[in-house]
Amino acid sequence: MANVPNEPKGSKPKTTATKSTRTANLAYSKYLKKMYTRAAESAARGNPVAWVMAGAMADEILVAMDIGRVYPENFAGVCAAKKGAQPFLEAAESDGFSNVICGYARTGIGYGRMKRQLGAIPPGTPDGGMPDPAMLVGRTTSCDIGYKWFQAQKRYEDAPLHVIDVVMPPLASNLEEVLPSYIEFQTEELRAFIAFVEKVTGRKMDYDRLNKVVDIAHESIWHYYETHKLRRAIPCPMPTQDHLACFAPGFFMLGEPETLEFYKDLHAEVQQRVDEKVGVIPNEEFRLLWAGGLPPWHNLGIFNYFESLGAVFVAETCYNIWDPYPPGTRGDVVEWIARSSIHHRTEYLTPPRDPRVSAGGLKAGTFLSGRQVSVQWLLDKINDYKVDGLVMHGTMSCRACTIGQLYFKDTLKEYIDLPTLFIESDIIDERNFSETNMKSQIDSFVESLANARKRKQESQAREVGKSGQTSKA
Amino acid sequence: MSVKEMQKGLAYASQITSDRELRARELKASGTQIIGYFCCSVPLEFFTAVGIVPYRILGNIHEPISRADAYLETSMCAFVRSCLDLSLKGKYDLLDGMVGIHACDSIQRVYDVWNYCHRSDNYKYTHFIDMPHVVRPASIIFFKKQLGFFKKSLEVYTGKAISDADLVKAIQLHNENRKLLRRLYDLRKNDPPLLSGSEAVEVTLAGMSLPVQEYNKLLEEVIAEVVGRKPQWPTGGSRILVYGTLMDDTTLTELVESAGGHVVIDDSCTGSRTFWHDVQITADPLDGLAKHYLDDIPCPRTYRDFEGSHRDDIEARFRYLGELAKDFGVDGAILSIVRFCDLKECDAPDIRDYLQGKLGLPVLHLGDAYDSTASGQLKTRVQAFLEMTEMSRGSN
């Protein structure tokens, strides 16, 4: 058996980003951190805790059945932000896991392996680690890792695994024709999951309770969705690094009353900032879209570097919150969750409206950040948020959110010409990361934004000049 | 005289493998449609039922990837990148269309990019088959519906209705093909094997650009030829199982052979996975097809429910590998996994433990960069492994 790697060095400095909103600053300290302590307390009381993949559509069901939850993807992100992921990566790799599979997965697998070897949570694990699971809940949407990871995790956890097939109609399909089959199958999948939890825990689902949890979840999503729309304001009231903190209660604590309280507060705060014209930075020069890939959790401070050069991230394509599915249509609550999931996964397939998009018959789209996205959806985002440039982050270990970036850049160019920066590193693994290189790339990119703006202004001036001459003539 | 009549048996298989378009070009010239597809999860019976020749998209490890870099990130499955690269260099110009499938992340995601890159080819037909990842009663029903959409799209395209009888006939032809391939593989059970690993690769690849009827005939010729020839190798070479992504090239089999061993069986998506089980003929043929393509192919992309310990789970998932190892008298296993294939990399430690721990077989886990420039290093590792296999055989 391989040696147990060194203890995580939890005491190393954090590399998190400075956030703009008060609420975002509380996302972790007041809410998310609780996820781990609560789960640990719950497990200590003998209450089952599930390890869940985000996007499994399992949240409301688990809350309604009082199952404690932790999300190993979030745990991995926290480990990376606190510089405590490296030993886990090494522990996974020394058991034969390739160093290019998802950094989240390697962190979780390595953590499981070290926990098994030590017979206890490895000392120094960020946030006290994750309690032993009573069940593992995987999912198939977004990426293959969403279920293969937990299948591999079973090497170290004696807990049953259930994989929820979360389906998504392909861009190329005739939605009207195929949708009923998706809704029917998704509903069956959720029912199978409820049956699994009932069997493992001996509890029965209380459907009235589930309805109430779904109400809370729905209202939380609504507040967050509306908050995002407010980011269209100039100056932008809330940047991407705030989103990267604020999405977390919605992804990892959905259905809980505190999560609703959190999004209500955020919504009110961002609204107030818009009313008072408070921007992320005093002089907002450029508005950017984080247009592909997950963030480098190990060095989120990089977002602040953009800001120091006058560029603010006003929107992003990752961890998107979805257009809430109207509750008025709720009949059978399980089917409603299924419909809402399909709704969430088809809204990105926005049909072509831009005349140039439809004229060419091009309904091109691909996967960005794990979701199939049409060109039109991205163009809408660029227009609505008045975006000046795009930044894409290619990572070695997350194929799901990396593949398609080059393609999108190419396709978009046919409709809109925006400076685009590709940066490369990883979500978790910082072994090949160079902050200096990344900063110099950012410097040149911001220069190209300035040049593009200058060119645009000059050509506008020429147009005005021309039309002035014409009207004189 | 058509190419088909020029050569026979192994020679013809080898010729087709080195020029995959050889026969397809002729067929196309006489009006047959040629449609490209990725992955062994695409049900070929539908093409056969409407007289279309399915043409499997493969890569080439000897061709450095250059043009695909503009469209596919380097962290994507190296095999899929190679496929797109070849197509950008004109290797798939003969295609009339393309069928994609939700097999793994890479195969799923390349579909739109492929069609985008080939927009000037004006494909007459494209379709994407969605495929669930789990095997449950509801997922088989769902998959059957998706196959129904696929069938309908082909009917609209060809203007021909596909009857149940057409499908049954196609299933019978493909089952015959599967039976012949299994019979061919049986010839590798001898010591020395009657058919080498490299020959087996060539014969399996040859079928991926031919109508099934022609391929069946070719297989009959190959079997007769192989059974009738004298033993080609000395007895006693190490017998290797290759678990891997795909075997679309003979580099690895040749390395094993040059070190005195034989690849006697594979579990790969260009090899045994495609033909180890027949499609059951059911009252509604779509039922048998849905069940087969979702449940019978042991690809790690498919998840099956399991209750019990991890040890039991490993046993249930990989028992078939143990059976192959026993039936083919295997002495060691090579896991040859294309770089960036998450599916197989996630399974690799379990497979290693099962083969090593449960079956006592030496295991070599090779990361396959899908790039022939690394073959020097590969050669050393394979040679060392075969020596070790021989030693461990000696000590048993």
Ligand code: SF4
């Ligand atoms: S989407 Fe990427 S980061 Fe998230 S689990 Fe999948 S592979 Fe890992």
Ligand code: SF4
């Ligand atoms: S090698 Fe893996 S990632 Fe590549 S096509 Fe095959 S299954 Fe998919």
